[in-house]
Amino acid sequence: MESDQYYLMRTLKVDLGERSYPIFIGQGLLDQGLMAPYIKGKQVLIVTNETIAPLYLERLISSLPNSLTVDHVVLPDGEQYKNIDQINTIFDALLEKRHNRTTTLVALGGGVIGDMTGFAAACYQRGVDFIQVPTTLLSQVDSSVGGKTGVNHPKGKNMIGAFHQPQCVVIDTDVLNTLAERELSAGMAEVIKYGLIYDEAFLCYLEDHIDGLMGLQPDLLEQAIYRSCEVKAEVVAQDEREAGIRAWLNLGHTFGHAIEAEQGYGAWLHGEAVGAGTMMAADLSCRLGWISESDVKRVESILAAANLPIYPPEQMTSVQFKEHMAVDKKVLDGSIRLVLLKEIGKATVTADFPVELFEQTLSAGDKLGKFI
Amino acid sequence: MESDQYYLMRTLKVDLGERSYPIFIGQGLLDQGLMAPYIKGKQVLIVTNETIAPLYLERLISSLPNSLTVDHVVLPDGEQYKNIDQINTIFDALLEKRHNRTTTLVALGGGVIGDMTGFAAACYQRGVDFIQVPTTLLSQVDSSVGGKTGVNHPKGKNMIGAFHQPQCVVIDTDVLNTLAERELSAGMAEVIKYGLIYDEAFLCYLEDHIDGLMGLQPDLLEQAIYRSCEVKAEVVAQDEREAGIRAWLNLGHTFGHAIEAEQGYGAWLHGEAVGAGTMMAADLSCRLGWISESDVKRVESILAAANLPIYPPEQMTSVQFKEHMAVDKKVLDGSIRLVLLKEIGKATVTADFPVELFEQTLSAGDKLGKFI
Known part of the structure; x- marks a missing residue:
């Protein structure tokens, strides 16, 4: 030095x-x-x-x-x-x-x-x-x-x-x-996730500065990366072996992994799949009555501002989703456990949701623009 | 039940x-x-x-x-x-x-x-x-x-x-x-090792009962296995990540791994290679003045009674030994560290031995029957 x-x-x-x-x-x-x-x-x-x-x-x-x-x-x-x-x-x-x-x-x-x-x-x-x-x-x-x-x-x-x-x-x-622009967006999906699961104030910061962040302003990036790492570090320090709260970090990932697996790894970037998966999680959270329709729109807006896909691949069916999700690591003893949003800034993990609502979210994903 | x-x-x-x-x-x-x-x-x-x-x-x-x-x-x-x-x-x-x-x-x-x-x-x-x-x-x-x-x-x-x-x-x-007889002998090499590195009384027990053990007498086997596991458990409990005393368990193994690698894995059983390796470790320990010639004979006798090879392969040269030993995990920063015997029932790990004595042990191994 x-x-x-x-x-x-x-x-x-x-x-x-x-x-x-x-x-x-x-x-x-x-x-x-x-x-x-x-x-x-x-x-x-x-x-x-x-x-x-x-x-x-x-x-x-x-x-x-x-x-x-x-x-x-x-x-x-x-x-x-x-x-x-x-x-x-x-x-x-x-x-x-x-x-x-x-x-x-x-x-x-x-x-x-x-x-x-x-x-x-x-x-x-x-x-x-x-x-x-x-x-x-x-x-x-x-x-x-x-x-x-x-x-x-x-x-x-x-x-x-x-x-x-x-x-x-x-x-x-x-x-x-x-870094390629697509890769920047994919990373931003995870940054946004930290706001959604853990810190609404951070989400507001991202909403205020998304254009500057996408424009690679160094001070904004440093702050966003610092807070993202801090949230993840806090969560991991509480739960190193993923017994509880750490699973929150998988918001959008169980849906996202299904998209990646169905498309073949690499066709969609991980963060892109997480973006669409996050929308699906928000959609199901809303159907469960936990977050409002305007909350879902808020999720959609910030993802869109980061140039992320907000819908799964058009041709992907709910049957395909369920097939891939059944082998996901988040599946314990046969029941599908999902990370969903109790509110903006707070996640939860649950296997206890009406199967009809889950099916509605998967089917909504079949058709572009049909989310809540 | x-x-x-x-x-x-x-x-x-x-x-x-x-x-x-x-x-x-x-x-x-x-x-x-x-x-x-x-x-x-x-x-x-x-x-x-x-x-x-x-x-x-x-x-x-x-x-x-x-x-x-x-x-x-x-x-x-x-x-x-x-x-x-x-x-x-x-x-x-x-x-x-x-x-x-x-x-x-x-x-x-x-x-x-x-x-x-x-x-x-x-x-x-x-x-x-x-x-x-x-x-x-x-x-x-x-x-x-x-x-x-x-x-x-x-x-x-x-x-x-x-x-x-x-x-x-x-x-x-x-x-x-x-179990095949050769496999029984190979296992006995490790049982004998526990006596040599940690517990002379256990070695005496083995010397007294080696024929019964090789004849598969259940009560003798149970006792020998129990004490072997107990010694290993004590050593591992003291040093789970192999920073110190756990290395004692590798008596004969650095020489033995060289034999296995040179012969091709599977040609010599692991325990057979450890048997010959234990003799080499005893030989070097004696050249260093730590154990007596009669101690070496004692090691030789119990290994022989367990039908174990007490010499490395006749055609294996000291150059071949050194080549294999240089890539062994026990090598730290280029110096060869060996587990040797301070006395019967107590091992030590050292990289601090005259290279001439080490060479003598390797060369003695070239010729059947030329150990101390």
Whole structure:
């Protein structure tokens, strides 16, 4: 770090006892050497993908102390490559370069890279350290917080994985300048989710600043990412193993996973599917009488302002939804449990809803524009 | 359980806080319904292999409550199948049968089945319950205790895995009656190890009763298995994540893993390699002046009485040993750390030994009968 360099940065501590870790958020953090104190051994393996490597790999490598041996592996880009074969590619690299138990893996990329790198770190020699450098808005506000790692299986998303916490997370808001607009929207779906499930004031902030956020104003992004991570960190700290409140984070996800699975992973971005899934959750919450029709319109407006799809794929039937939802992880002993909204700013998890209303929501999703 | 049935059983509690679990040891325990209280959900997947399935699968299934849905998967038998492909086979079965987060996996088999089932349980939906029913002496005294799970990689043994504790372990000494003699000896290598590293009185017990143990006398087996598990449980309870004393359990293993890797996994049984490796560790301990030549002879005698190889493969060179040992997990930052004997009944871990003495032990291993 240059001594005459000043930059704005906020630090958030995720409180998980002996597995606590900091999240650094700010502009230009990528090559500020923030992660060096969190690397315990002499070996580092950076895991990244073909899109990110040309943009940021050299900058990251050059920011690391010369005393370290730094190797890297570049994986293909895309959700369709989030599988055990790619995990094996990481293992091959670790073993070819003889990385030992004190190695640190660094995930430089979006959620797919983060989830796979974290899972490889969880399993290599039964667990080594890893650091997250998320390069998409989605991974910055979601998959880099909470310790969930893993890969997809042909029969289900994120079915294989582990809980493994990083040593630290470095979020550089500048990297969003190279992010595709669709990816920015997909990330914003999760940001909006935090307002909906936990903090109406934050939702108001997002409603007030959505245009500036979509225009990548750094101060707005930093605040939105900070509060998103803070909400997630608060929820995860209360419930690390997802026994209760953590399930709120899955608002829109059970519907969304069905959309992703039906369309084939990668056709819809995760955040896009969550956007449409959030509308379906809001629709069912309204049918249950928990939120008003104007609340639903409010959800629709903010999603639309973030350029997110608010309806599931036109051709997708309720039968297809139910088939995919029956194998979702949120299904316990055969009954479908959903995260719904008790009010704007407060979620709930329930398997106790009239099946007719659930069917109405699924069928409304069949036809564009037919939500409440 | 029949109310008029009496059988001898000992229960050992492995104390790991909220991850504590019992080990039941005795004759005829396989179908006594002992595991039923430890199954929390409605689904069970039994994982076994082609050798064990015809012998014990039906008995185990029929002992489970009718209220459970019990599926099973039968894997090929052998260390060469301890790989990620077989883990995928388990995942496929779980997903095809739609097992949810409350499922319980039951490992019915030796260490390979136990390690793979435990690893699959650790990773399926980021962690589900599992129960061990070890059917070899080796797995009864070693791999069913301590929570280590995992698979091999072409470049190294047990390189991929997780720490995951079972809900309970059911050890039926009767199943050893169908165990091959070579497998019995291989298991005895680990039993002997517990005496050498931790408890000279137990070593004396083994020396006094080795013939009866090799003749499968149930009371002797029960006592030897109980004490072995107790020693391992004590060691693991002190050091769950292998930061210190737990490494003692690897006496003979760093040499042994080199033998296994050089010969190709499965050519030598794990316990056979550990037997020869234990002799090499004793040899180096003697060269360091820690144990006497008569101590080395004592190690040799008990290993020989258990029909174990006491020398590494004749053609294996010290260069080959060092090549394999350099990639072993016990290597930290390039220096080879070995478990050696300070005295009979007490081990130590050290990387601080004269390289000439280490070379002498490796070279002695090149020539049959040339140990101290």
